[in-house]
Amino acid sequence: xxxxxxxxxxxxxxxxxxxxxxxxxxxxxxxxxxxxxxxxxxxxxxxxxxxxxxxxxxxxxxxxxxxxxxxxxxxxxxxxxxxxxxxxxxxxxxxxxxxxxxxxxxx
Amino acid sequence: xxxxxxxxxxxxxxxxxxxxxxxxxxxxxxxxxxxxxxxxxxxxxxxxxxxxxxxxxxxxxxxxxxxxxxxxxxxxxxxxxxxxxxxxxxxxxxxxxxxxxxxxxxxxxxxxxxxxxxxxxxxxxxxxxxxxxxxxxxxxxxxxxxxxxxxxxxxxxxxxxxxxxxxxxxxxxxxxxxxxxxxxxxxxxxxxxxxxxxxxxxxxxxxxxxxxxxxxxxxxxxxxxxxxxxxxxxxxxxxxxxxxxxxxxxxxxxxxxxxxxxxxxxxxxxxxxxxxxxxxxxxxxxxxxxxxxxxxxxxxxxxxxxxxxxxxxxxxxxxxxxxxxxxxxxxxxxxxxxxxxxxxxxxxxxxxxxxxxxxxxxxxxxxxxxxxxxxxxxxxxxxxxxxxxxxxxxxxxxxxxxxxxxxxxxxxxxxxx
Numbered sequence: 001x002x003x004x005x006x007x008x009x010x011x012x013x014x015x016x017x018x019x020x021x022x023x024x025x026x027x028x029x030x031x032x033x034x035x036x037x038x039x040x041x042x043x044x045x046x047x048x049x050x051x052x053x054x055x056x057x058x059x060x061x062x063x064x065x066x067x068x069x070x071x072x073x074x075x076x077x078x079x080x081x082x083x084x085x086x087x088x089x090x091x092x093x094x095x096x097x098x099x100x101x102x103x104x105x106x107x
Numbered sequence: 108x109x110x111x112x113x114x115x116x117x118x119x120x121x122x123x124x125x126x127x128x129x130x131x132x133x134x135x136x137x138x139x140x141x142x143x144x145x146x147x148x149x150x151x152x153x154x155x156x157x158x159x160x161x162x163x164x165x166x167x168x169x170x171x172x173x174x175x176x177x178x179x180x181x182x183x184x185x186x187x188x189x190x191x192x193x194x195x196x197x198x199x200x201x202x203x204x205x206x207x208x209x210x211x212x213x214x215x216x217x218x219x220x221x222x223x224x225x226x227x228x229x230x231x232x233x234x235x236x237x238x239x240x241x242x243x244x245x246x247x248x249x250x251x252x253x254x255x256x257x258x259x260x261x262x263x264x265x266x267x268x269x270x271x272x273x274x275x276x277x278x279x280x281x282x283x284x285x286x287x288x289x290x291x292x293x294x295x296x297x298x299x300x301x302x303x304x305x306x307x308x309x310x311x312x313x314x315x316x317x318x319x320x321x322x323x324x325x326x327x328x329x330x331x332x333x334x335x336x337x338x339x340x341x342x343x344x345x346x347x348x349x350x351x352x353x354x355x356x357x358x359x360x361x362x363x364x365x366x367x368x369x370x371x372x373x374x375x376x377x378x379x380x381x382x383x384x385x386x387x388x389x390x391x392x393x394x395x396x397x398x399x400x401x402x403x404x405x406x407x408x409x410x411x412x413x414x415x416x417x418x419x420x421x422x423x424x425x426x427x428x429x430x431x432x433x434x435x436x437x438x439x440x441x442x443x444x445x446x447x448x449x450x451x452x453x454x455x456x457x458x459x460x461x462x463x464x465x466x467x468x469x470x471x472x473x474x475x476x477x478x479x480x481x482x483x484x485x486x487x488x489x490x491x492x493x494x495x496x497x498x499x500x501x502x503x504x505x506x507x508x509x510x511x512x513x514x515x516x517x518x519x520x521x522x523x524x
Binding site: 029030031034037039040043047070073074 | 127131150152153167169170171172174175178179411412415416434437439441446448488489490492493494496497518
């Protein structure tokens with residue numbers, strides 16, 4: 001199972017095994033990583049699962065789709081080139097070791 | 108108020124969120140969630156969409172993993188209904204007890220009700236035929252799915268969100284779909300005539316037959332299975348499945364047993380999610396609450412957003428904190444490739460402004476009352492939706508005279524009220 005490391009705004013790191021096909025958001029929320037709110041449950045409808053993807057994984061993760069790109073314009077924390085909505089990143093084996101920083105403000 | 112043992116009745120999104128927030132906020136006492144369904148807390152929105160389409164399995168619907176509850180000392184009791192509940196006396200220190208359908212006694216010092224709602228039934232002749240279905244929980248969804256692959260003719264009774272989502276899924280699966288709506292427009296309770304008319308045309312374009320002002324006389328069947336829906340004029344629309352989505356009834360039964368104020372089944376709460384007995388909090392679909400953006404009206408909000416945000420307030424109140432519920436209501440509905448997003452509550456609007464062209468299937472409807480922005484519906488236009496959600500949260504507005512100008516981003520038109 002590919003691993004994901006989450007860095008919380010307070011600096012805490014949590015590393016989890018992800019089910020292939022689950023999103024970075026789902027893996028965090030189901031296991032109680034705080035800071036990813038994800039109110040809509042992954043429908044790309046709320047922009048409350050904002051993360052910053054570690055530079056080393058930017059290419060592998062790929063770019064946001066059109067809807068996600070629009071939603072990212074409305075995030076509560078500053079949008080940067082590393083910003084993604086974690087509900088839209090599905091885990092794959094080649095993303096093993098993925099590291100994301102959780103945006104400090106989601107709502 | 109300091110609790111040793113908190114009981115949450117209802118294992119849906121709201122009940123789960125109360126438990127999660129209690130632990131996040133440092134509550135260390137006993138914590139039990141009890142729910143009637145055989146499953147732990149799961150997401151309902153995908154039931155009419157991804158789950159029905161086969162794109163999501165039961166595990167993916169879980170709101171938290173089973174180990175999450177164990178690690179946090181949250182006991183989740185499933186498949187048991189709380190049938191009796193009472194406090195031993197009226198004072199703040201009095202304990203209470205709930206008795207479930209298996210006879211189990213659950214003692215508590217603090218109580219949260221998150222009972223949710225139940226689909227409104229359509230009491231027509233033939234209502235007991237197999238294939239006349241409702242959609243609220245996983246069992247409903249599994250029954251619908253079990254009939255899905257062999258059904259060709261799908262009739263949806265009720266042109267609201269659930270009905271239209273199922274209709275969209277059925278059309279995508281190649282079925283013959285008819286939507287029967289009693290009112291003269293779709294989603295009439297939640298959106299303006301402009302949005303209603305857009306959805307009528309959009310569903311028709313995708314091959315669904317939408318019949319407004321439809322009057323039903325009965326379900327017709329063969330043996331014990333439904334075969335059609337008969338209209339008042341005698342016409343029978345063939346149906347292998349009839350999905351009835353005509354709204355829900357709040358489940359205030361337990362609140363009534365506790366002597367709490369209940370209106371039409373809905374549990375009345377204040378802005379702190381406290382019921383008329385301040386020892387008891389309540390949240391979610393079953394609750395009648397003060398409009399979160401002020402104005403003095405009471406509203407019932409059937410949404411994930413409300414289940415989550417109000418439950419956080421309810422948990423805070425249980426721990427003796429006083430946090431007011433001030434969250435901007437928001438909602439979404441995915442129908443085929445159309446993403447409807449709503450921010451704010453349009454109730455009481457006196458003006459609408461359409462931004463963009465509905466024929467492009469990307470537009471917004473902004474709602475105003477006395478010139479002030481109160482809500483927006485957007486179709487495939489997330490930037491407009493986010494702009495208004497933020498504006499309402501910050502107490503800002505948009506001038507209706509400028510709102511239709513699509514040459515500038517809506518975000519740039521937001522002004523202080």
